[in-house]
Amino acid sequence: MSASRALGLGAISGLRSLSGPAFVSRAASRGDLDLDGTIFAFLGSPRIAKALVLMELGELVGDKLPVTPSRTSLPPLLGRAASGALVGAAVFVSEGNRATTGAALGSTAAIVAAFAGERLRALAVEKTGLPDPVVALAEDATVLLVGLRSLRNVR
Numbered sequence: 001m002s003a004s005r006a007l008g009l010g011a012i013s014g015l016r017s018l019s020g021p022a023f024v025s026r027a028a029s030r031g032d033l034d035l036d037g038t039i040f041a042f043l044g045s046p047r048i049a050k051a052l053v054l055m056e057l058g059e060l061v062g063d064k065l066p067v068t069p070s071r072t073s074l075p076p077l078l079g080r081a082a083s084g085a086l087v088g089a090a091v092f093v094s095e096g097n098r099a100t101t102g103a104a105l106g107s108t109a110a111i112v113a114a115f116a117g118e119r120l121r122a123l124a125v126e127k128t129g130l131p132d133p134v135v136a137l138a139e140d141a142t143v144l145l146v147g148l149r150s151l152r153n154v155r
Helices: 002-015 019-029 046-062 074-094 099-128 132-150
Strands: none
Touching: 002 019, 002 074, 002 099, 002 132, 019 046, 019 074, 019 132, 074 099, 099 132
16 A cells, blocks of 8 residues: 555655645644654654645645746756655655655656656647646646545555
8 A cells, every 4th residue: 555655645746846745744743644753753743744735835826837947857856756755755664664665656756747747737738728827726636636545544
């Protein structure tokens, strides 16, 4: 189960870099994800969870702005890979598995999703004629659904 969680949370981190950490932190702060006694225990802090959720909301808005850089340019891509690695490792450790395996799965999923998401979004705009921010809202909904689904029944 941890592999599918790492992949799902890593993938949404590729679409919205703070989404995976926000979901993981929120689950850990509610006690749904056990990170106590691990190097990821800080994610269980209610303050960290609130801060990540607020930053994620800011990212959701910022993503729609025309000045936002491409998610596949090197700095944002590295951030997404790190975010995916963090959530993948945290999920694996919470289930008693090796952090490195989860980190590899999460970061790979984030990178693949960043490229795929950017391409699919451009195609959707091109094929439907909808404005980019409208298509981006559908992408936001996907992030929300995958994030919720990935952490369902974690305990």
